[in-house]
Amino acid sequence: NEWTTEMRYRPYEKWNQTYEQQLIDAKKNSPWHMNYHIQPNSGLLNDPNGFSYFNGRWHLFYQLYPYGPVHGLKSWYHLSSTNLVDWQDEGYGLLPNNSYDSHGVYSGTALPVGDQLLLAYTGNVRGENWSRASYQLGAWMDQNNHVTKIEKPLIPTPPKGYTMHFRDPQVIPYGEGYLLVIGAQNDQEEGKVLVYQSANVTDWTLLGELDFTNDSMGFMVECPNLLFIDERPVLIFCPQGMEKTVAPYENIYPNMVIIGDSFDVENVKIVNPQPLQNLDDGFDVYATQAFNAPDGRVLSVGWAGLPELAYPTDTEGWAHCLTLVRELRIQDNRLYQQPVAEHQALRQTQTSVQGTLAARQAVVTNTTNCYELEVNLPADSQGTLSFFADEQNNHKLALHFDTKNGKIILDRSQVSLPLNEVFGNTRTITLTQNQAVKLQVFADKSICEIFVNDGEYALTSRVFPQAGETHLFIEGNQGEYTGNYWELRSSS
Ligand code: FRU
Incomplete structure (x- = not known):
């Protein structure tokens, strides 16, 4: 059956519970249901979001459309863990319910600030003729996992010269304050990464475009992540429509990595970037999210799936899972990844x-x-x-x-x-x-x-x-x- 726009964006409360239960059962009874990978209870999972350590536990959210194997009205679904292997279901973390995120709580990150966890995300809004608006939003999660949205957007509009394809904010501590790294598209429809700075995580000033390559990154960059490994900057990102002569890849869109020697914040520049590498050389990884964890490790988790493609579980009403949590390191100018030791x-x-x-x-x-x-x-x-x-x-x-x-x-x-x-x-x-x-x-x-x-x-x-x-x-x-x-x- 056809998934119309009306169905995809139908408010959650309008779906009946019998239908939802059927989806949950179909997923549970599927022979392809995994035993130790994070997967949706029903519907479609995509990007990992808000991977963080807060209040004595690991927290991980993911993009979820719960009513079928399609990209519809998205939420953040919340899990927590003490060992990165066994995950407790915490229910919805963020739901689309106001004028800044009415058509989807899109991807973002989380960072402990004071005694709360800041959730930074994109609110997707569709207007007349299905025109797109994009707001960069914040919410505070307290020690009881209670989430309160911040009323005013962190960044209300893309800067002049950029389109509404502006999403997936990553907030990281930097110097005395914070940086926010975000995927963007300029008016010439070229994919870019922008960097903002803030002293307090709510008031943000644009520093500029991140300088990390002289090549064209295609028409859009999704899910950029800036990390530091051995004090070297590492950018993990998803360029869409990039020429294969820039760096070879075969998936519909690649998940790429660039390692630099140092980060020059004045010039918003990754100094001496190495050539692009595929983050994963298999068939199915996208939108990887990584962070510098407080225990000194750099941890990542990816979406084991890709945009726009069909998978056999679609006929059972659900789709996709996350990869295992991996530990990242640099060796011989390559990004090395191994599943965290906790998997033992x-x-x-x-x-x-x-x-x-x-x-x-x-x-x-x-x-x-x-x-x-x-x-x-x-x-x-x-x-x-x-x-x-x-x-x-x-x-x-x-x-x-x-x-x-x-x-x-x-x-x-x-x-x-x-x-x-x-x-x-x-x-x-x-x-x-x-x-x-x-x-x-x-x-x-x-x-x-x-x-x-x-x-x-x-x-x-x-x-x-x-x-x-x-x-x-x-x-x-x-x-x-x-x-x-x-x-x-x-x-x-
Ligand atoms: C990447 C992506 C993000 C967006 C989210 C929406 O897969 O397109 O750019 O925030 O998915 O679900």
């Missing part, structure tokens, strides 16, 4: 795996499609690991490795439910040749997150196996592989 809390029985790379063999005889796998591949080998495979290995998500030539290819061409094939079925990464490779793989029912060489690369893919596609095979030409396998428990 999910491990159940450990099985060591090993063998000679030859004809196809089971790494473990059968799986629940809910496991962590560590594999060490020898330096001079070629072969394939098959995840979510059927017994005959006809259908699978394949990872082809060639350590001799330093190549890994993630290949979804043989999955039983093909996915967005116009964006290609393979993703390739290049590694040092003739070097042993370490893989850490997290499988969870309909997602696979693969980390290469302690986080040098991450490849995240949704996959939608059919009944019986639970096997895990390895094959290759020569050498010994070793590793460990853990069944993982469900998170709460």
Whole structure:
């Protein structure tokens, strides 16, 4: 059935509860329902928002449209945690209910200020002829998780020379005060990142356009995040419509990273930026949000999904999940990402795996499609690991490795439910040749997150196996592989 604009923007209270319960049940009973990834109770989840540590707990919100697998009237849905793995459902955090956010509480961030948590977000408003207005708004969450919206917008309009495609504010402490980093589009329809400054988080002055590249970033930049790792600035952002000659990517829109040497606030400049890198080299990551956590770590979480694409769970009325929480670091001028160590809390029985790379063999005889796998591949080998495979290995998500030539290819061409094939079925990464490779793989029912060489690369893919596609095979030409396998428990 058609999702009309009227349906997408219908006030939540006008949907009937039986319908909502049906959606919740369909999601719960789905074979693709994940065990330890954050996913919506119903409807569509997109960007992570407000990832923060406040009042003794981790807080995480996400963009939610609860009434179907489409982008409709968005809210922030709230979760909290003590270990970044088990999440408590805190219900809605921010609902669209006033003249500044009537058509959606869009993405933003959170920052503890005094004894409250500041939520900074974009209010989306549609006017006559569906014209767009965008307000940068604030709200205070107190120690009881009670949220009060700040009446006056933090930033009431985009600056002169920019369109209403102005969204996704990130507020960070800087010097004696604060910076706000936001995605923008100028009147020539070029994507930009703007930076504001404030002494008090409510009165903001524009510093200017962030200078981080001489290349065109396409028509819009979404979800910019400025972080500091080893005192170096790191910009994580989503350029839309960027030429592939600027930096190669294959997803509909990429989630990119730039690392600089230093940040020059007077000139609003990332000094000596390295070339753009894909944040994740798999098929399905966008809108990653990261922050400098008070324990010294830099943590991120992404949307395992992409704008404008269809996924098989759409027919069940729900869509998407978040990635695992990752810890970021810089090594050899690359951004490294690994799932936070807290994920070890999910491990159940450990099985060591090993063998000679030859004809196809089971790494473990059968799986629940809910496991962590560590594999060490020898330096001079070629072969394939098959995840979510059927017994005959006809259908699978394949990872082809060639350590001799330093190549890994993630290949979804043989999955039983093909996915967005116009964006290609393979993703390739290049590694040092003739070097042993370490893989850490997290499988969870309909997602696979693969980390290469302690986080040098991450490849995240949704996959939608059919009944019986639970096997895990390895094959290759020569050498010994070793590793460990853990069944993982469900998170709460
Ligand atoms: C990115 C995005 C953001 C926006 C939000 C709306 O996926 O388009 O720019 O704030 O989603 O849900």
